[in-house]
Amino acid sequence: MAAKVSNKTVSVKTETTRGQRIWGRYLEKRLSPEAGKVSIEWPRLITAGHRENTALPAVLRKAKMFEKQCLDVRLTIEDDEQLLLGSVALEPWAWRWNVNWSGRDWVMQEIASGDLADVVNEEDVAEVKEICEYWKDKCADDIYHAWLKENGWNDFALQQCEPGVCSANLWATASTSPGMEVADYEKMLRIGLKGVIVEVEEELQQTDVVEEGSVRKRDFLLALRIVLRASIRYAERNAEFARELAATATGKRKAELEKMAETCAWVPANPARNFQEALQASWFVRCFEEMDQKTPITTPGRMDQFLYPYYKKDIEEGRITREEALELLECYRVKMSMTRYFVNKLVRDFASQVQVTNVTIGGQTPDGKDATNEMSYLFLEAAMGTRTAHPTLSVRVHDGSPREFLLKAVALLSTGIGFPAFFNDTSMMASWSQWGVPLHDLRNYCVTGCVMPIIPGKTGYSGWMYINCGKAVELALNNGIDPRTSIKGGVATGTFEDLKTFDQFYAAYKKQLEHIIEQTWPKTKAAVVHVASESPTLFDSALIADCIQRGKSCMAGGGGGHYFNDLLLPIGQISAADSLTVIKKLVYEEGKIGKQELLKALAANFDGYDDIRRLCLEAPKYGNDEDYADAMAVDLIAFLNDCAANMEGFLGRKARMLGLSYAMHQGFGRPTGALPNGRLAGMTLNDGSVSASQGMDVEGVTALINSAGKIDQMSDFCDLMNVKFHPSALKTKDDQVKLLALIKTHFQHGSKHIQFNVIDKATLVDAKENPLEHKNLLVRVAGYSAFFTALDPPIQDEIINRTEHTLS
Amino acid sequence: MSRQLQPKTDQGVVFNIQRYSIHDGPGIRTTVFLKGCPLRCFWCQNPESHRKEPQVSLNSDACALCGRCVSVCPTDAISLGTKSSAIDRDKCSGCGKCVQACPNDARSLAGTILTVDEVMRQVFKDVRFYENSGGGVTLSGGEPLYQADFALSILQRCKDSGLHTTIETCGCVSWDVMKNILEYTDLVFFDIKHLQPARHLEGCGKSNSLILANAKKVAECKPIIVRVPLIPGFNDSSEAIAEIAQFVKTELGAVEVELLPYNKMGEVKFERLDKKSVAKQTQGKDYLEGLRVVVADLLGSSV
Numbered sequence A: 001m002a003a004k005v006s007n008k009t010v011s012v013k014t015e016t017t018r019g020q021r022i023w024g025r026y027l028e029k030r031l032s033p034e035a036g037k038v039s040i041e042w043p044r045l046i047t048a049g050h051r052e053n054t055a056l057p058a059v060l061r062k063a064k065m066f067e068k069q070c071l072d073v074r075l076t077i078e079d080d081e082q083l084l085l086g087s088v089a090l091e092p093w094a095w096r097w098n099v100n101w102s103g104r105d106w107v108m109q110e111i112a113s114g115d116l117a118d119v120v121n122e123e124d125v126a127e128v129k130e131i132c133e134y135w136k137d138k139c140a141d142d143i144y145h146a147w148l149k150e151n152g153w154n155d156f157a158l159q160q161c162e163p164g165v166c167s168a169n170l171w172a173t174a175s176t177s178p179g180m181e182v183a184d185y186e187k188m189l190r191i192g193l194k195g196v197i198v199e200v201e202e203e204l205q206q207t208d209v210v211e212e213g214s215v216r217k218r219d220f221l222l223a224l225r226i227v228l229r230a231s232i233r234y235a236e237r238n239a240e241f242a243r244e245l246a247a248t249a250t251g252k253r254k255a256e257l258e259k260m261a262e263t264c265a266w267v268p269a270n271p272a273r274n275f276q277e278a279l280q281a282s283w284f285v286r287c288f289e290e291m292d293q294k295t296p297i298t299t300p301g302r303m304d305q306f307l308y309p310y311y312k313k314d315i316e317e318g319r320i321t322r323e324e325a326l327e328l329l330e331c332y333r334v335k336m337s338m339t340r341y342f343v344n345k346l347v348r349d350f351a352s353q354v355q356v357t358n359v360t361i362g363g364q365t366p367d368g369k370d371a372t373n374e375m376s377y378l379f380l381e382a383a384m385g386t387r388t389a390h391p392t393l394s395v396r397v398h399d400g401s402p403r404e405f406l407l408k409a410v411a412l413l414s415t416g417i418g419f420p421a422f423f424n425d426t427s428m429m430a431s432w433s434q435w436g437v438p439l440h441d442l443r444n445y446c447v448t449g450c451v452m453p454i455i456p457g458k459t460g461y462s463g464w465m466y467i468n469c470g471k472a473v474e475l476a477l478n479n480g481i482d483p484r485t486s487i488k489g490g491v492a493t494g495t496f497e498d499l500k501t502f503d504q505f506y507a508a509y510k511k512q513l514e515h516i517i518e519q520t521w522p523k524t525k526a527a528v529v530h531v532a533s534e535s536p537t538l539f540d541s542a543l544i545a546d547c548i549q550r551g552k553s554c555m556a557g558g559g560g561g562h563y564f565n566d567l568l569l570p571i572g573q574i575s576a577a578d579s580l581t582v583i584k585k586l587v588y589e590e591g592k593i594g595k596q597e598l599l600k601a602l603a604a605n606f607d608g609y610d611d612i613r614r615l616c617l618e619a620p621k622y623g624n625d626e627d628y629a630d631a632m633a634v635d636l637i638a639f640l641n642d643c644a645a646n647m648e649g650f651l652g653r654k655a656r657m658l659g660l661s662y663a664m665h666q667g668f669g670r671p672t673g674a675l676p677n678g679r680l681a682g683m684t685l686n687d688g689s690v691s692a693s694q695g696m697d698v699e700g701v702t703a704l705i706n707s708a709g710k711i712d713q714m715s716d717f718c719d720l721m722n723v724k725f726h727p728s729a730l731k732t733k734d735d736q737v738k739l740l741a742l743i744k745t746h747f748q749h750g751s752k753h754i755q756f757n758v759i760d761k762a763t764l765v766d767a768k769e770n771p772l773e774h775k776n777l778l779v780r781v782a783g784y785s786a787f788f789t790a791l792d793p794p795i796q797d798e799i800i801n802r803t804e805h806t807l808s
Numbered sequence B: 001m002s003r004q005l006q007p008k009t010d011q012g013v014v015f016n017i018q019r020y021s022i023h024d025g026p027g028i029r030t031t032v033f034l035k036g037c038p039l040r041c042f043w044c045q046n047p048e049s050h051r052k053e054p055q056v057s058l059n060s061d062a063c064a065l066c067g068r069c070v071s072v073c074p075t076d077a078i079s080l081g082t083k084s085s086a087i088d089r090d091k092c093s094g095c096g097k098c099v100q101a102c103p104n105d106a107r108s109l110a111g112t113i114l115t116v117d118e119v120m121r122q123v124f125k126d127v128r129f130y131e132n133s134g135g136g137v138t139l140s141g142g143e144p145l146y147q148a149d150f151a152l153s154i155l156q157r158c159k160d161s162g163l164h165t166t167i168e169t170c171g172c173v174s175w176d177v178m179k180n181i182l183e184y185t186d187l188v189f190f191d192i193k194h195l196q197p198a199r200h201l202e203g204c205g206k207s208n209s210l211i212l213a214n215a216k217k218v219a220e221c222k223p224i225i226v227r228v229p230l231i232p233g234f235n236d237s238s239e240a241i242a243e244i245a246q247f248v249k250t251e252l253g254a255v256e257v258e259l260l261p262y263n264k265m266g267e268v269k270f271e272r273l274d275k276k277s278v279a280k281q282t283q284g285k286d287y288l289e290g291l292r293v294v295v296a297d298l299l300g301s302s303v
């Protein structure tokens, strides 16, 4: 082993790709003092756009805010080797702040508390304050809260409960956002934005001002036209920028810049003519989505499908080599990994980028053939080359998926990068078919966020809310009172003593869940309506079916009924199910723990109750292929599914249950006290939705998979299965072949999803202690990968403690 | 737990059932570790597998001297020392009560009496994984054939369901036993530790004559993979390895040889059972590669 001179020693590799070099340089910038600050330029332009257009209706004003950014934002290129133009990050590792959404109040608070000191440049503080002042009573957050207040309601959570304890509809707040739609990239590449403008203008011509609806429709269409024209202008500006750079460049770089200029002068205005244009236009879409909306979760969808025809043609006509295409894809990966969303400290601490961008590869064509193509392989290779966190990859698996492709996906996994995730076509499509989506659309599904299925170009906006299943256990044990605060957050269901049988207790628990849902869902829906009228999604609406014809944004019913996702997102369901099992077995069936004894032990966070905690921990748990405990999880998840089916969504639809944990298992874990499954107060709840509670699956991965298979996942919208693997179980090709068999067996059970963390404990422990030496270490947190060293200690510990499924 | 070991074929002592076992034969497997071994190799990784009966093992670092185990022990086998509790192995019946009682997980029971049905219930849970991966069941130990009837019953039941079966054997059993077992076995991992009878006796407590004779007979009728655990100072010289390779070449034919690098796990376990093993260094990567070349040179590429 070569001697290490200092921390700064960088191992010199002889052969690096362009993507690796760009990413390597970008990673290094991360440690520099000027990196990682709030980029003041975006909020400045957004604010100016708003201020200059206060007279206009909201939808047109929003279009003008977009236009302002397109026309005035500074143009940059992050690296001299980058081949794609258009930026979402103006400075290295900058935080992007969509102030029209939120931040007004917490930014002021964090300035006062000093929490922002390391994130905002000294010279920007005054302007940040001024911007905050301007957005008072104007940003989405404030509008929503004013509305709640007018209704006599408390914050976005339960009426009498603290925010974020029992439930949360995060998108209305600082932490995350709406944009769950996937734009119709295929159409955009085929007809260009000019083609879309033609559609808008045709619709405008046919829309006479008759009554309120047609006035609003015209406003919306005019707004789309502003946005589309501004988008084209932004690309043209980039073309001019590249031309300027080319003027002083020499040699190979000069030629590259000229090509880039030519590309941006043509797309996205016009139909793409080659692979580089198609990819550049796709990247621009991402930029426009950023300028339009707070969209950390928007995803490009099935990129291997819509890019392939351009690649194929280029290859056939000798315009590009496979290596050149790969190089471009690597550039795209770097671009995708540059965005960071400015969020409050709480969220900043537990998610390094607060971003989930997801590219789906493989699967089936709309007519049911295998869809895997050369581009699918290239996406795997680009990820292997650059090792960037974004975009994450989702591999669709069906009976006809080429084995070679799947094994290559497993090989990528075994590098420890934390993706791809695998999705089961059969099960994914089965659940959608319940909702009347035609087969050719089902076959075209992609994944957005962690595990959310979506039909590209069709699915519109979603109203979604998280509920804390762990807190509901506490409420059921305490007659609806949150023991942490003594606030009556739940509904009176009787004291623990009153509940004479387990069935009675379980019924009380279900009532608490229903109460939380009843309290939160109407507010979530109302928030959707308000946000849709104040801050409608514009750019993507131009590329979602029917929006132009209906004259409505994809948040407000463009897209149509089949494709709406109204979601119930339960968090901590496995922690809750295990807790119910413990209560059932040890309290009601065996009487090993008295009711008061359990309440006292929980109140004391098991301090001084080691024996009770031991009994709790040793009781059967979900994830060990043991029916007693698994049955509880099966039943609870079926109940949650029914709850969702009873929630009225928009456009006459019912909501759906989606199982994931994002980072909410920590968010909800923090205010949740000790639970009967032995979990201590404040610790994270289970991660994923069908994986076991942390460390509770002691029978190995096949047992866990068998347990998950007992859950009727065919009925769920999607579920999340997180498995941790020690690298020694994935070293050889033979190991990888076996892992593929494992995945396939999981899917035969009807399960929908599986993802793996392939990292050893020692590495993680070391990384926690010596973050500098592991700045490149990626781990799977939930549906996204993040830099391990950028996560806060509880999440780090949780990842360390996830059971290692390995031999020896 | 309190079940006593009966001299019946439908039950035996199992010290572990490992699912998603991927390095013990083809595909995804369930490996059933049976307790008891005729050899006493000084480096043994699983010393708790030596005796056939269930045994308590104690992790003295975790013991907090609370005394709970003392009060539950029906045979007064436990005493409290200054740093940890201790077990009088002559008195202990292996009932496992102290394991249940210990609040600090300091005690664990090596070996559980299971019926063939109980073993098969575990085995059948993963049938789909075997089917999708070409896997099956591996019997390991200890020496699985040390509980010959129990092993035979398990293998027969596996074959009744068409499962692929593998055994990992030290070969030190009578040919009659081996022959019966092979009828229900698809693949044999066969340990060869040393070619010199005297060295073998010294290191493993028995001569190797029966082992080598069995190896030849097994190779005649079943697919066999020879495994050589590399023990520092015992058999990891290139001469000792070359001897084994030579034996394989002339007596067994073109069979695969796996060299298993030494790891230190066994030493810790020995301490917990109040036994002593000899601490040794592990072999370096280059050294291992060298040994592999020795074997490859003699056998062709089958390493």
Ligand code: SF4
Residues within 6 Å of the ligand: B056, B072, B073, B074, B075, B076, B077, B078, B087, B091, B092, B093, B094, B095, B096, B097, B098, B099
């Ligand atoms: S296993 Fe039973 S007999 Fe042996 S020490 Fe423990 S309690 Fe005593």
Ligand code: SF4
Residues within 6 Å of the ligand: B062, B063, B064, B065, B066, B067, B068, B069, B070, B084, B085, B101, B102, B103, B104, B105, B106, B107
């Ligand atoms: S019960 Fe456990 S901790 Fe207590 S003395 Fe016995 S071995 Fe030690």
